[in-house]
Amino acid sequence: MxxxxxxxxxxxxxxxxxxxxxxxxxxxLPRAEAQRDPAxxxxxxxxxxxxxxxxxxxxxxxxxx
Amino acid sequence: xxxxxxxxxxxxxYMAGMLWMGLALTKYIRGGKDFFLAGKxxxxxxIGMSLVATDISxxxxxxxxxxxxxxGIVLANFDWIGCIPAMLICAFVFIPHFWTSxxxxxxxxLGRRYDSTVRVIxxxxxxxxxxxxxGLLLHISAVMFENxxxxxxxxxxxxxxxxxxxxxxxxYTYSGGLAAVVITDVAQFIIMMVGAAAILxxxxxxxxxxGGLVEQVEALGKTDHFxxxxxxxxxxxxxxxxxxxxxxxxxxxxxxxxNQAIVQRALGARSEYDAKAGLVWGSxxxxxxxxxxVFPGIIALAIFPALKTGDDAMPTLIAKLxxxxxxxxxxxxxxxxxxxSIDSYLNSAATLWTKEIYxxxxxxxxxxxxxxxxxxAMTVILIILGIATTPIPARFQSIYSYFQTLLATFQGxxxxxxxxxxxxxxxxxxxxxxxxxxxLAVSVPLNFHIPLKRLVFATEDPFLYVAWWSxxxxxxxxxxxxxxTESKPREALDGLVYARTRRSP
Numbered sequence: 233m234x235x236x237x238x239x240x241x242x243x244x245x246x247x248x249x250x251x252x253x254x255x256x257x258x259x260x261l262p263r264a265e266a267q268r269d270p271a272x273x274x275x276x277x278x279x280x281x282x283x284x285x286x287x288x289x290x291x292x293x294x295x296x297x
Numbered sequence: 298x299x300x301x302x303x304x305x306x307x308x309x310x311y312m313a314g315m316l317w318m319g320l321a322l323t324k325y326i327r328g329g330k331d332f333f334l335a336g337k338x339x340x341x342x343x344i345g346m347s348l349v350a351t352d353i354s355x356x357x358x359x360x361x362x363x364x365x366x367x368x369g370i371v372l373a374n375f376d377w378i379g380c381i382p383a384m385l386i387c388a389f390v391f392i393p394h395f396w397t398s399x400x401x402x403x404x405x406x407l408g409r410r411y412d413s414t415v416r417v418i419x420x421x422x423x424x425x426x427x428x429x430x431x432g433l434l435l436h437i438s439a440v441m442f443e444n445x446x447x448x449x450x451x452x453x454x455x456x457x458x459x460x461x462x463x464x465x466x467x468x469y470t471y472s473g474g475l476a477a478v479v480i481t482d483v484a485q486f487i488i489m490m491v492g493a494a495a496i497l498x499x500x501x502x503x504x505x506x507x508g509g510l511v512e513q514v515e516a517l518g519k520t521d522h523f524x525x526x527x528x529x530x531x532x533x534x535x536x537x538x539x540x541x542x543x544x545x546x547x548x549x550x551x552x553x554x555x556n557q558a559i560v561q562r563a564l565g566a567r568s569e570y571d572a573k574a575g576l577v578w579g580s581x582x583x584x585x586x587x588x589x590x591v592f593p594g595i596i597a598l599a600i601f602p603a604l605k606t607g608d609d610a611m612p613t614l615i616a617k618l619x620x621x622x623x624x625x626x627x628x629x630x631x632x633x634x635x636x637x638s639i640d641s642y643l644n645s646a647a648t649l650w651t652k653e654i655y656x657x658x659x660x661x662x663x664x665x666x667x668x669x670x671x672x673x674a675m676t677v678i679l680i681i682l683g684i685a686t687t688p689i690p691a692r693f694q695s696i697y698s699y700f701q702t703l704l705a706t707f708q709g710x711x712x713x714x715x716x717x718x719x720x721x722x723x724x725x726x727x728x729x730x731x732x733x734x735x736x737l738a739v740s741v742p743l744n745f746h747i748p749l750k751r752l753v754f755a756t757e758d759p760f761l762y763v764a765w766w767s768x769x770x771x772x773x774x775x776x777x778x779x780x781x782t783e784s785k786p787r788e789a790l791d792g793l794v795y796a797r798t799r800r801s802p
């Protein structure tokens with residue numbers, strides 16, 4: 233593996249690591265922390281769900297590109 | 298490129314529409330809280346769209362596509378890894394702090410957490426940055442108008458358009474305050490995305506779809522143009538260490554957590570849920586931004602591979618691919634991008650002056666209507682100061698580097714003291730002051746002393762690295778000086794640091 237390829241591998245791992253850290257942090261928040269909107273369905277009104285969707289789309293984009 | 302009559306009519310309609318929307322909200326402004334925080338009535342969907350509209354300026358529309366023309370989709374990192382993690386962390390960690398403490402501004406928070414010296418220093422820096430940024434944004438709008446529409450007074454073309462833009466934005470921000478800023482931002486966001494999507498659609502059509510685009514770019518030997526993560530061995534400004542450490546870990550959180558123009562929207566929300574949901578919604582919208590603003594740069598490379606500079610990419614696509622009528626809409630999108638940033642910096646700077654300098658230092662204890670009058674008067678003064686500073690950006694090599702230099706000088710040190718203030722109860726006011734001084738002692742020479750800049754960095758435009766190292770210096774100095782000085786009693790930090798903030802019910 234060349235130096236350039238190994239630094240790229242480190243960079244890729246760190247990028248994923250950042251998103252995973254954010255997603256894991258959001259998942260560990262207590263349920264009450266999410267401030268659910270009572271007017272919306274159980275999952276769709278939960279901000280933790282949308283935060284995971286946002287981070288998940290990002291991880292998928294970095295995997296695809 | 299000159300616009301046809303129908304395009305100019307669309308532009309005139311856009312300007313009149315913005316003015317009308319802003320003025321229509323005047324009747325709801327009865328006091329300072331209505332003017333500075335929109336009466337705390339903003340819904341999450343408007344906050345999210347306004348946040349993204351404020352973040353994108355015409356500079357981004359031209360600069361992102363222009364840099365993508367030269368460097369490829371690595372520029373998408375500015376919106377993806379450079380915004381989304383910070384927006385989510387801001388929503389769940391920092392917004393509850395600001396919300397429960399009931400502050401109007403970031404310096405006000407710093408004043409309560411540290412002391413009034415830190416509060417005033419940070420407020421003065423933000424005022425300075427906002428004023429210079431206003432001058433820059435007005436300068437760009439005038440250059441665009443002059444090139445595309447011309448001027449009824451050719452010898453004063455730029456000045457004429459600076460005054461027109463300043464008058465339109467100034468009037469609706471003066472009248473409707475933050476509510477007018479946010480509601481016009483929502484309309485401007487929609488226009489901006491429709492305009493950018495039109496360029497993407499016509500560009501992809503011309504390039505033969507995504508398959509044709511990839512084929513043509515690879516035929517030019519630009520295989521790295523489809524890489525999101527670039528090796529530092531390339532000496533690129535956008536190599537991953539700069540993107541990760543400078544952008545994702547410093548500049549981006551500093552912008553989303555410590556920028557008054559951004560946080561003020563969340564503070565104007567109708568509930569804590571709306572404040573958080575606005576940021577999460579904004580993070581979802583941010584996913585779309587590179588698709589409509591970075592990809593046109595690569596499309597331009599495929600269709601027009603011999604442009605003189607990358608910054609010609611977007612104007613060339615508009616001039617060569619779009620039909621009459623749509624050009625007016627796209628130009629309105631550029632203006633929307635500019636105006637949504639100008640109005641935000643104008644309103645936030647007026648808030649900073651009134652709440653952070655005038656109210657605590659010059660005239661404490663006056664009634665709310667007095668502060669409303671001061672906020673409005675300051676809006677007028679700031680737009681005049683913005684007009685006065687428009688010649689400064691012309692002295693820099695590029696508008697983009699001027700803006701990044703402004704940001705990279707101050708954001709790293711300011712973010713270090715905000716972060717430590719919120720997360721570390723031991724941080725002291727002397728520590729914060731030492732941190733600000735140490736951070737600026739690193740960022741100012743590295744940004745403005747050209748021989749030193751060239752000696753230290755391999756890349757020509759090292760603003761990402763300057764932000765990182767000034768953050769590190771400020772962080773270290775704050776920690777060391779805090780250990781050497783006495784901290785506030787724990788009870789005085791209730792609601793101000795993460796460990797002593799109530800959790801949402």
